[in-house]
Amino acid sequence: MGVMRLGYAHIRVTDLAEAKDHYANTMGLYETHAEGNKVYYKAWDEWDHHSVVLEEGGVGVVKYGWKVQHSTDLDDIEAKATAFGVTVDRMSKGDNPEIGDGIRFTTPSDHVFEVYHEATLVGTEVGVHNPDAFPRHLVGVGVPALDHSLITAEDPGQMDRFLSEVFGFYATERVQTSLDDDADIIATWMTSSNQIHQLAVLSGPQGKLHHFAFRLNDWNEVGRAADLFSMDDVPIDVGPTRHGITRGQTVYFFDPSGNRNEVFSGGYLAYPDRPTNVWTPEALGKGVFYHSRELNDAFTSVLT
Amino acid sequence: MPTVTIHPTGEVIYLQPGQTVLSGLYQAGFAYTVGCRRGGCAICKVDCRAGDFTYCRPVADTVISDAEQADGTCLTCRAVPEGDITIELRGEDVRLVNRFLHQINDKARQRAEAHAAANSAAGTPEKEQSWES
Ligand code: FES
Ligand SMILES: [Fe+2]
Numbered sequence: 030m031g032v033m034r035l036g037y038a039h040i041r042v043t044d045l046a047e048a049k050d051h052y053a054n055t056m057g058l059y060e061t062h063a064e065g066n067k068v069y070y071k072a073w074d075e076w077d078h079h080s081v082v083l084e085e086g087g088v089g090v091v092k093y094g095w096k097v098q099h100s101t102d103l104d105d106i107e108a109k110a111t112a113f114g115v116t117v118d119r120m121s122k123g124d125n126p127e128i129g130d131g132i133r134f135t136t137p138s139d140h141v142f143e144v145y146h147e148a149t150l151v152g153t154e155v156g157v158h159n160p161d162a163f164p165r166h167l168v169g170v171g172v173p174a175l176d177h178s179l180i181t182a183e184d185p186g187q188m189d190r191f192l193s194e195v196f197g198f199y200a201t202e203r204v205q206t207s208l209d210d211d212a213d214i215i216a217t218w219m220t221s222s223n224q225i226h227q228l229a230v231l232s233g234p235q236g237k238l239h240h241f242a243f244r245l246n247d248w249n250e251v252g253r254a255a256d257l258f259s260m261d262d263v264p265i266d267v268g269p270t271r272h273g274i275t276r277g278q279t280v281y282f283f284d285p286s287g288n289r290n291e292v293f294s295g296g297y298l299a300y301p302d303r304p305t306n307v308w309t310p311e312a313l314g315k316g317v318f319y320h321s322r323e324l325n326d327a328f329t330s331v332l333t
Numbered sequence: 334m335p336t337v338t339i340h341p342t343g344e345v346i347y348l349q350p351g352q353t354v355l356s357g358l359y360q361a362g363f364a365y366t367v368g369c370r371r372g373g374c375a376i377c378k379v380d381c382r383a384g385d386f387t388y389c390r391p392v393a394d395t396v397i398s399d400a401e402q403a404d405g406t407c408l409t410c411r412a413v414p415e416g417d418i419t420i421e422l423r424g425e426d427v428r429l430v431n432r433f434l435h436q437i438n439d440k441a442r443q444r445a446e447a448h449a450a451a452n453s454a455a456g457t458p459e460k461e462q463s464w465e466s
Contacts, residue, residue: 041393043372043373043390043391043392043393044390044391047390086393087393087394087395088372088373088393088395088396089373089393089395264369264370264371266368266369283369283370283371283373284371285371286371286372286373286393287368287369287370287371287372287373287374287396288369288373289369326366327368327376330366330368330374330376331368331369331374331376332374333369333373333374
């Protein structure tokens with residue numbers, strides 16, 4: 030199946046102590062490891078060693094890790110990335126704590142991607158033997174898992190092709206300048222599975238982070254998350270609202286270093302043979318924020 | 334009692350001690366282009382024309398470069414005035430979006446000024462006012 034999911038997001042933060050408070054006590058992630066200026070976290074319903082890495086110094090994204098199903102997928106992706114014109118390096122086991130060997134490359138959008146097949150199995154917080162529905166003593170929002178990310182690139186159409194050809198992703202939704210066959214792609218939402226998107230790419234500067242998102246189950250949990258953000262003085266960017274694109278329910282908010290986070294629930298089941306939804310500029314506001322139907326200035330200009 | 338004067342309109346806004354420029358302006362009913370409010374996105378930069386400020390948190394060098402540390406660039410969501418400062422926005426004017434909040438801020442400023450004048454007349458040192466709502 031190739032890439033199964035976004036395995037980890039490695040993020041820069043200006044103040045590690047404040048960031049730890051946010052990701053552990055507001056979001057409810059579990060710290061699994063710390064070394065030097067880095068802290069590693071997993072969410073309660075994740076089984077691999079970590080899904081979020083915080084590194085002190087700066088803001089924005091250091092790199093993303095993508096987990097593949099089979100070790101042979103690494104060779105396959107290496108060959109396809111090389112064919113696309115990207116330089117691929119081998120990454121050794123232990124380059125990232127508790128992550129196996131794999132490959133590393135910089136995408137046409139100037140983001141660093143690592144692809145790996147093995148991670149230390151820690152297990153979910155409810156285990157696998159007669160598991161309960163959720164851990165009894167979740168902290169804060171208590172997010173179950175990392176979900177997806179949105180990055181910016183000067184040429185989202187090129188990233189659409191790159192992710193299709195190299196990762197075998199397909200687009201579930203796109204924003205394009207018109208319905209013409211040769212229209213420019215302004216943004217694309219891509220996945221390898223039934224998950225509505227694993228990575229989205231929006232027109233903007235190279236190498237930037239728009240947001241990374243944690244999964245929630247439904248509207249009630251999204252609303253409760255927003256309540257907790259008020260309790261913890263987390264700046265809310267937008268929401269709670271719905272995205273027209275993906276139909277997901279959302280709150281955008283900022284971590285203590287100004288990196289945008291999201292909690293995201295819903296989104297319909299994606300299939301590769303489902304025709305791709307297409308949004309054109311006159312409905313972009315509704316596509317991004319389904320209730321206000323206005324694209325705020327921050328959506329396209331506020332990045333880390 | 335730090336104040337922020339906005340050039341060129343001359344609006345004067347009263348800040349609580351320790352309050353950031355961004356927080357003070359919004360609390361006084363003004364709006365301008367801001368984003369993360371946490372020092373990450375660099376959207377809230379203005380020029381500081383007079384007075385000193387410090388950053389209340391570490392600021393990434395991708396947000397404020399070394400040159401900008403010295404040229405009067407002021408990242409308003411992290412900048413805390415050390416005394417009265419004057420700022421000028423870049424490519425836009427502040428918008429008064431809430432007259433009620435502006436009136437409250439004006440009253441707080443006038444009261445703080447009256448306190449300071451009374452204290453200096455009585456020869457007692459100015460003590461820091463705390464925000465009363
Ligand atoms: S609002 Fe983002 S840096 Fe100030
Ligand atoms: Fe998202």
